[in-house]
Amino acid sequence: MKIVKSMLVVALLAGYAGAESIQKESGWSGSILLGGGYGEYKNSEILGTRTMDFEVKKISDLGSPPSESAIFPILLGVIRYTLDDKKTEIFVDNVTDDFSAMQTSAGLGVRHDLGDVGIVGLRLFKSSTPTKVWEDPLLRNQNRASTEQTFSGIGIKWERVMGSSFEIEIQSRKVELDTDSNAQSLVSAGLAGTLTGDNGSYYITQSEQQLLRRSANMNSAKLLFIYPLNANNFLIPTLKLTTNDSDGNARDYINSEIGITHFYGSQRWSIGTSIQASSSTYSKENPVFQKKQDTTYLSAGVDATYKNIFGLDHWSLNAAAYAFSGNSNIDFYDSSLWATSLGVVYTF
Numbered sequence: 001m002k003i004v005k006s007m008l009v010v011a012l013l014a015g016y017a018g019a020e021s022i023q024k025e026s027g028w029s030g031s032i033l034l035g036g037g038y039g040e041y042k043n044s045e046i047l048g049t050r051t052m053d054f055e056v057k058k059i060s061d062l063g064s065p066p067s068e069s070a071i072f073p074i075l076l077g078v079i080r081y082t083l084d085d086k087k088t089e090i091f092v093d094n095v096t097d098d099f100s101a102m103q104t105s106a107g108l109g110v111r112h113d114l115g116d117v118g119i120v121g122l123r124l125f126k127s128s129t130p131t132k133v134w135e136d137p138l139l140r141n142q143n144r145a146s147t148e149q150t151f152s153g154i155g156i157k158w159e160r161v162m163g164s165s166f167e168i169e170i171q172s173r174k175v176e177l178d179t180d181s182n183a184q185s186l187v188s189a190g191l192a193g194t195l196t197g198d199n200g201s202y203y204i205t206q207s208e209q210q211l212l213r214r215s216a217n218m219n220s221a222k223l224l225f226i227y228p229l230n231a232n233n234f235l236i237p238t239l240k241l242t243t244n245d246s247d248g249n250a251r252d253y254i255n256s257e258i259g260i261t262h263f264y265g266s267q268r269w270s271i272g273t274s275i276q277a278s279s280s281t282y283s284k285e286n287p288v289f290q291k292k293q294d295t296t297y298l299s300a301g302v303d304a305t306y307k308n309i310f311g312l313d314h315w316s317l318n319a320a321a322y323a324f325s326g327n328s329n330i331d332f333y334d335s336s337l338w339a340t341s342l343g344v345v346y347t348f
Contacts, residue, residue, distance in 0.1 A: 022089050022113045023082040028348070030091075032077035033318060035343015042067035043335040045137045045214075047146060049102050049129045057143045062199045062288075064334040074343055076104075087113040094128050100299065100324040100337050102131045103151070111157075118160040125173075126152035133177065133214075138288065138332075139185040140198070147179040149214075169222040175215060182212040182248075183288050199331060201288050208287035213248035236261040240278075250287060255280040257297075270305040286330065295328040305345060316345040 023029050041048070044065040047055035052072035059066070078093035089111050097103040109123030130148040137144065153173030161168060183204060186196065191203040220242040227235045240257040259276035275298075282293040301322040309317045319342050326335035 022087060022111060022119065023080065024086060026082045026084045026086055028079070028081055030077060030079035031345055031347045032079075033074060033343050033345050035074045035318065035341055036071065037074060037320075037339050037341030038069070038071050039337060039339030040067050040069045041337045041339075043337075044332050045133050046102055047132050047134065049104070049131055051129055052102065053132075055132070055146065059140055059144075061140065062138060062196075062201050062332045064331045067336065074341055093123075099322060099339070100297075100326070100335070104128050105151070107155075109155075116163045118158055118162060118164075121155075121157040121159070123155040123157070124153075125155065126150070135179050136181045136184050138183045138201075145179075147177055149175060149177050151175045151218075153218075165226045165228075167224045167226070169220075169224075171218075171220045171222075173218050175218060177215050180213050180215065182214060183209050186288055200290075201332075202290055204287045211248045211250040211284065211287055214246060214251055216244050216246040216251065218245075219243050232264055232266055234263045234265075236263065238276075250282070250284045252283045253280045253293075254283075268307050270307070272303045273301070275300045289330045289332070291330070293328060293330050293333060295326050295333060297324070297326045299324040309344075314347050316347065318343045318345050 039052075039054075041054040042065045043054075047053065048070065052070055054068040054070050056066050056068050076094055076096065078091055078095070080089045080091040082089045090109070091111070092106070092108050094104065094106045097105050104127065105125040106128035107123045107125035109121055111119055111121035113119050127150045130150045132146050133149045135145045135147045151173045153171060155169060155171040157167065157169045159167045186201070186204050187206050187209050188203040189205060192205045192208070194203055195201070196203055220240060222238060222240040224236055224238040227237075229235060238257070238259045238261070240255075240259075242255040242257070244251070244253050244255070246252050255278055257276055257278035259274060261272055261274035263273075264271045278297045280293075280295045280297070285292050299322070301320065303318070303320040305316045305318045307316040309315050319340075321340045322338065324335075324337040326333070328334050
């Protein structure tokens with residue numbers, strides 16, 4: 001089944017670079033999205049990227065984090081080269097992996113059409129804009145220092161599995177922090193195990209602080225099904241499972257996600273609307289709050305592209321809106337994001 005080409009443009013913000021058939025003609029093709037946005041974000045550990053700054057340097061307590069707003073640029077896209085056999089393409093891309101976690105990746109990959117077996121692809125990737133996080137997010141009443149979080153990995157995708165409308169994607173990535181002193185400000189050998197007097201938090205030992213290290217190996221598996229309602233409308237339900245194996249055992253978790261996307265495509269419009277719900281369950285007790293962290297997430301977004309603006313064949317106008325909420329049993333780890341963006345798309 002062929003998904004209309006414009007679906008790729010709608011999906012760029014969600015990192016779905018393989019959402020179409022191999023090109024019917026050899027040579028170059030692709031889409032570039034250039035624009036800007038405005039958003040409001042709250043997160044106790046993440047403060048943005050090099051181009052997106054939501055930092056709140058000083059906090060006075062370990063309750064739910066404050067929010068900050070920012071204006072940010074957007075540059076996303078994919079450029080492909082289809083070989084003469086018209087069954088193989090090589091591509092480079094820059095896509096958003098996880099907007100709520102401020103993760104964008106640049107990738108180099110290949111896709112090959114195996115006929116009735118499906119389209120198989122391999123992608124090597126790394127963070128294109130490092131995520132900025134706090135060295136010690138639990139430091140109170142002082143300016144916190146920031147550090148950079150980067151990742152690299154590999155992804156395998158199998159589209160149209162055995163001629164069906166199913167797709168499977170498996171990813172593995174290594175996440176690393178330049179400097180990680182998470183909860184170092186609460187280390188006190190003499191007071192360890194006693195309450196700090198701040199939102200149910202406790203002083204900890206140096207060995208307990210090591211349980212909160214955030215560098216990690218992350219692995220995920222995603223299954224989706226593309227269901228055509230008619231020639232212009234598609235429903236795409238998804239299931240995803242992610243495991244996070246951190247250097248600190250108290251940061252290990254399993255995340256289960258379910259989502260559904262509706263896509264509409266016509267000669268002039270491409271509109272994608274999606275909603276996702278997920279839950280993260282941590283395997284070990286957080287020593288600062290002396291309980292296991294459990295967090296539920298809900299997100300929704302809409303992305304609309306109006307093609308051939310001003311009568312220009314290759315140019316489109318794109319607008320998007322996104323909202324995200326994370327509710328944790330530990331208030332300090334609550335999070336939220338809402339953002340809107342506007343940009344132009346060049347497709348060739």
